[in-house]
Amino acid sequence: MNGMAVNEVSDTNQRVRDAVLRHGQLSKQGLLERAFTFAFRGLVYAQIWEDPAIDLEALQITPDSHVVTIASGGCNVLSYLTADPARITAVDLNTAHIALNRLKLAAATHLPDHASFRRFFGEADQAENVADYEYHVRPHLDAVSRRYWEGRDLIGRRRIGGFAKGIYRRGLLGGFIGTAHLLAKLYRIDPGALLAANSVEEQRTIFEEKLAPIFDKKFVRWLTDQPASLFGLGIPPAQYEALAGDDPEGMAAVLRARLEKLACDFDIRQNYFAWQAFGRGYGKGPDAPLPPYLQPAHYEAVKGRIGRVDVRHANFADFLDSQPQASLDRFVLLDAQDWMTDAQLERLWIGITRTSKPGARVVFRTAAAPSLLPGRVPDSILSRWHYKAAASRDFTARDRSSIYGGVHLYVLKGAD
Known part of the structure; x- marks a missing residue:
């Protein structure tokens, strides 16, 4: 190095x-x-866990929109391109996420067709992917990202090899899901059984009979009461406290409720988040659910608009400080605010408000159900924004990832 x-x-x-x-x-x-x-130093999310369908509905992207988002795994960055924005700026503090985003941009541009693009990121477990990387993608990848993917992880595996052996089984979240599957098998439970369900009613039966009882096990309840046990979900200690406060029966009850929503509230045949949770990857059939950016109907649009995306290794607030007044109009914060102190929240929202054009919209998630802004962001700033409470409740109910307590939409006052 x-x-x-x-x-x-x-x-x-x-x-x-x-x-x-x-x-x-x-x-x-x-x-x-x-x-x-x-x-958190390495790869955390090989796949982002915010539902892009909800984001696109909440953001109402237009052809002149400039979207600023936290990059994370990059799935939603590319999926936002389906709405034809003018620009997307994706920022992240994690170098692995930056490398993954840049890999996706280069692959979308230079892989020969949709079949190879889907195999690379949709199946992500074929030896052909590494060959495609070497021949089609590597020559067009920046030196820093190339060095990351051709380097080795903590146990000596070449990182690009993850796309030949299941990239969604790697990273902090992939390891967490794998550990959860192993724990379930110790109790003779197969989470993958849910994927064979033919109806939502059958999904609920499988959940209640096979999956729900694991949360009553003493060891599972003890384990989930340890904040470090959820690091694999990318949940820092401060966010753990907020999440645990959602149920007086403790974290096991919170996790059971979130998993129940994921398993039972949406048709498994249309929810790729459930496939990731219960199958540790996307389905391989022609009708398997996929993120928008991997769907064949969006391939040409995504590929043709890649040049509109700017990926930056930066802090969100620092980026805002570098932008002119009233120059941005769509903001996606993921769940990053759950990590923040009051001073950091104030600085962030000063920057968002200063750079917002008329009609600006902000979407974010929280571990707990309520918006965390009232009482923490000064009213002189927050009073300039309208909280869309009814829409936020609806978005929360329909977010297929099911892991967040709240999805929240704020719109600059003076605009619908």
């Missing part, structure tokens, strides 16, 4: 620490926060 790469990793680690650390180094909470920043 050369000096530039070392500096990039060091810079990333410091930025993540700045975003997460709130407590003293030797306090229990401080130790948990530092453990999380260590876990």
